[in-house]
Amino acid sequence: MRFPADVPSGGRRVVLRLRVRRFRCLDRVCPRRTFVEQIPGFTRKHGQRTERLCATLASVGLALAGRAGVRLSAILGMSVSRSTVLRLVNALPEPDIPSPRxxxxxxxxxxxxxxxxxxxxxxxxxxxxxxxxxxxxxxxxxxxxxxxxxxxxxxxxxxxxxxxxxxxxxxxxxxxDRWHLWNNLGDAAERAVARHRQCLRVLLPGSVGKAQAMADAHEPALSGETAASPWKSDRFANRIWASHATVHAMLEAGHSRRSIGRQLHMTHRTVKSLADAARPEDLFTVQYRFNRATAVDEYKPYLDKRWDEGCTNAWKVWEEIIPLGCTGSYGIVSAYIRKKRTSPRPVTAQPPIPRAVTRWILSRPETLTDTEHIRLKEVLANCPELEALTGHVRPFAEMLTERQGHRLRRHDLLLCRVRVIFRAEPSANAYRIFHVLHCGRTQQQGDK
Missing domain, CATH: 3.30.420.10 (Ribonuclease H-like superfamily/Ribonuclease H)
Structure with missing residues (x-):
């Protein structure tokens, strides 16, 4: 008796009971001692399901694969595992695909x-x-x-x-194909835009003056009584008074300066300055470090000019002012450049990156936003080469997307044919190119 699973009928599970014959071989040498007869088109050897149930599950697996196929099979009343569905799909014979043209x-x-x-x-x-x-x-x-x-x-x-x-x-x-043609065109356009990176430095109108006014308003004064010095803040003054009192009290108690620094976690230099000051107010009279005269004061206009030009490397500008007669150290120049980095900078329109400009050129004009239209117009106004590039790209894009190959000029078709010949025969000379163009064998390839 065999009980193969079958396709449900009317939403109900179908139970099959098949009585088949089992044959036994009396030859002891025969490797097949026993075998059972099969019903053609209904059962298979060692099969637990009927042929039509296997075909149904394989069709579900081809459409939905494993997990999704299992979910649909459970709804249809054919509960199986995803491994069974995939195994049935793998057991299918390879489809007979005709040779493509x-x-x-x-x-x-x-x-x-x-x-x-x-x-x-x-x-x-x-x-x-x-x-x-x-x-x-x-x-x-x-x-x-x-x-x-x-x-x-x-x-x-x-x-x-x-x-x-x-x-x-x-x-x-x-x-x-069109995708690779467009991809190659995009790569070539991006390289062309990158070569004209200097033309992309476009500023929005009126942003420089407004940003400079904001920077001047936030720029701290570094001279005279109006200096925004942290030495005069209440928070810092209270800490100095407390430290001064603690250090002098420990000195009167007989502690050494080294012991005071170790207990208060202060450096020897800090303990010395607090111990040498008779009053806490004496520590507030120290001149603010940015007000001190340095050896690079007369070269600050040059440093400011180089900063505006985009040079923010302190080591480089220090090497540039040494031949001019500057005797200041690298640390003073580095501190001045560091101060310029932390101070508010003029907010200018950031130049667009080459990839963004390439996307504007390659996109359909109606898909660009108003801001992108304005920025692209400014870029093209500053660079005639990019404007010419846009004039070449957009007509070609229209021909490519609308499949208007008839718009190619005659000499463009001739160039296409010459390129086809060179790819087929890289060593072809002018006579060979002339001969192939007139024999007609490559003319059809060039048209295609």
Missing amino acids: VVGVDEYATRRGHVYGTVLVDVETRRPVDLLPDREASSVAGWLAAHPGIEVVCRDRAPFFAEGVRAGAPQAIQVA
């Missing part, structure tokens, strides 16, 4: 930067055809040679794919 070749990554493979897609049906374990030219050539009916190969600009197509399908026309 137009195939797309591209790479995919199983581990980005380390392990790559090749995917082949039927461009007409937009379905994957095969996966190759690597992206070598020999693998692509072998696959193409095994499928002789290929007429067009749509690939990216990788040289190993071009070599594989030439070796495996020399009769096929090699074309670049």
Whole structure:
């Protein structure tokens, strides 16, 4: 008796009881001592489910894979595990896919930067055809040679794919798909924008004067009685008075200065200054350090000029003022530059990065915001080269997206044909190019 599971009927579980014959072999040497008869199209060897239930679960697995397929199967009354669904899918025979006429070749990554493979897609049906374990030219050539009916190969600009197509399908026309054309155009446009980085320094109108006024308002005075000195703050003064009283009390009790510094966690220099001061007020008369005359005072205009030019490296500007006669140390220059870093700086419009400008140029004009329109207009007004680049990119983008290849000029088509010849024969000379253009063998490839 066998009890194979079957497809539910009317929402109810179906229980099958099959009586089949078991045959036994009387030959002791026979490896198959016993076997059971099968019902064709209904049961299989060692099968716990009927053929139609296996086919139904395999169809659910193909559509939804493991976990989602299990959830749907439970609703339909066919409770199985996700491993069973995937096992049934893997047991299906490979589909008989006809040889494609137009195939797309591209790479995919199983581990980005380390392990790559090749995917082949039927461009007409937009379905994957095969996966190759690597992206070598020999693998692509072998696959193409095994499928002789290929007429067009749509690939990216990788040289190993071009070599594989030439070796495996020399009769096929090699074309670049629109995505790779647009991607290559975007990379070239970004490199062109990066070469004109200096033209991207655009300031918003009126931002400089307003920012300078704000900086002047927040700039502390460093001379005279109006200096914002921390020596005159109440919080600091109370701490000085308390420390002065504590140090003098311990001195009168007979403690040494070293012992006082160890107990109060003060340096020897701090204990000495507190002990030498007869009154706490004597410590407040110390001149604020930024008011002291230094050896770089007469070179501060030069330092300010270099700061405005964008040079914020203290070591570099110190090396520049030494030949001018400055005798100050690097520490004084570094302190002055550090003060300029912490002081409020003029708020100016940040220049756009090359990638942002490239996105503005490559985007449809109607998709840009008003701010992006204004900033792009300012950039193009400052750089005629980028304006010319925009004038070339946007008509080409319109031809590419709207598939208006007839708008290409005649000499552009001629250049395309010449490039096709050079890729097929890198050592071709002018006579060879002239001969191939007139024989018509490459003319159709150039048109494509």
